[in-house]
Amino acid sequence: MDMRPVLVALCLLLVSPITGHWWASGSQLVMDPMVICKKTRRLKGRLAEICKKEPTVLKEITKGMSLGTKECQHQFRNRRWNCTTTRRSLRKILMKDTRETGFVNAITTAGVTFAVTRACSTGELLECSCDKAVKRKGNPRMPPEHPAIGSMADGDWEWGGCGDNIQFGYSMSKAFMDAPHRKRRDMKMLVKLHNNDAGRLAIRNFMRTECKCHGLSGSCTLRTCWRKMPPFRDVGNRLKERFDGAAKVIPSNDGRSFIPEGPTIKPPSRLDLVYSEDSPDFCKPNRKTGSLGTQGRHCNATSPGVEGCELLCCGRGFDTYHTKEKVNCQCRFKWCCEVTCSTCLEKKAISICR
Structure with missing residues (x-):
């Protein structure tokens, strides 16, 4: 199946404030990052700059959306809703405010953050570079522990190498994915912006420390350390856990925020996913909800789990x-x-x- 029209249409939905016309061009769309900007002509601020002056960044943003879509399909491959890219189904799913919608928004935004940050580190973007100067509070002789190297209390070490410029990827993702929605303060947009940020934080808050040893005969008398993003599969796993524990929310009295639906629900943190509408069961085809049903799906006859x-x-x-x-x-x-x-x-x- 050719996913290019689907992915670009998903991009249009995520950046366009006019959700009623997001699928207007259908299968005629091609995988051209500039299409995203052409379909949203009323642009201002940082988003306008990206569209008009930074085509290479747009290319990485599109790669990130594709990365997020593939990870979504992996995480939900054995569930009743399997993150299908069938156009009519995906359109209906994303028009609602369910757990599934929250995950799609979070993993797609995470994909954009990941792709742009990676492009900085590999030198594919002129607008940024890798992070060569990481400042850390505390004793500079005591870097954080890393599973691969254990405690680094012994010997000298220093920040160096070519760390991942997560701040640039984070800010670029925020500018592109959030900007069209910031002026709107309805419940759907509040939830969308929250889940977008949860996707970015699933990378930024879980950066790892990697080090390289220097010294005669591999003695490791000096270590050079840098910050690196977690593997994107780890990001997907983390957001899938957030999906399983997502909190249902309702508008607060001020109309500018949300609160948990019930007193027994723990207030969600910035890392948690939220939703305001219950999901359909996805058992039978339903044009209204976008459910394709599960007839014809492969299942595991010996498993008691969701894939059973x-x-x-x-x-x-x-x-x-x-x-x-x-x-x-x-x-x-x-x-x-x-x-x-x-x-x-x-x-x-x-x-x-x-």
């Missing part, structure tokens, strides 16, 4: 088919240094929801 046939098929039952596939077998190590294998046919059961 009982839950994924919504109690409708499933059919199991047996197939054979070629696999390597009877592998042997041959001195020196080769592994030889035979090809065997292995039976495989495939379960599909009715």
Whole structure:
């Protein structure tokens, strides 16, 4: 499936304040970052500068949206809603304010932050560079611990190398993804801006410290350390956990913020995802909600989890088919240094929801 029109249409939705016309061009759109700006001509401030003067940044922003979409599909691959990019479904999903919408907004904004920051570090953007001067409060002789190197209390160390310029990626993502919505203060926009920021913070607040040893014969008498973004899969996993624990919110009395729906719900932090509308069950096709249903989906007949046939098929039952596939077998190590294998046919059961 060609995802380019879908991804650009998603971009238009995220930046356009006129949500009723976000799918106007449909499949005629191509993966051109400038399309985003052409469809939102009434631009001001930093967003206008990006669109008019920084096409290379737009290219990285589009890469980031694609990265976020792919991660969304990975995280929801075994659930009733699988982050489908089918246009009519995605359009309906994003017009609501459900948990799923919150995750899409957060992971897409995180993808933009990640892609722009990475482009700074690799020298692909003239507008920025890697972070070469990290300032840290406290004793400069005591850098933070890192799982790969343990405690670095012994020996000297200094900040250096080419750290990830997360501040530039964060600010660029904020300018591009949030700017069109800042003047609006309805509930949907408040929730959207909150989830956008949660996506960015899932990267910025979890930067890692990496170090390189220097010294004779690998003695590591001096270490050079820098800050690096977490792998994007870790970002996706973290936001998926936030999705599972997302808080339902309602407008506060001042009309400029939100509060938890009930007294037993913990007030969400900046890192948490929020939503204001309940999700459909996604069991059956429904044009109104954008649900495609789960009929025909592959499921795991032996799993009690969300990917199991009982839950994924919504109690409708499933059919199991047996197939054979070629696999390597009877592998042997041959001195020196080769592994030889035979090809065997292995039976495989495939379960599909009715």
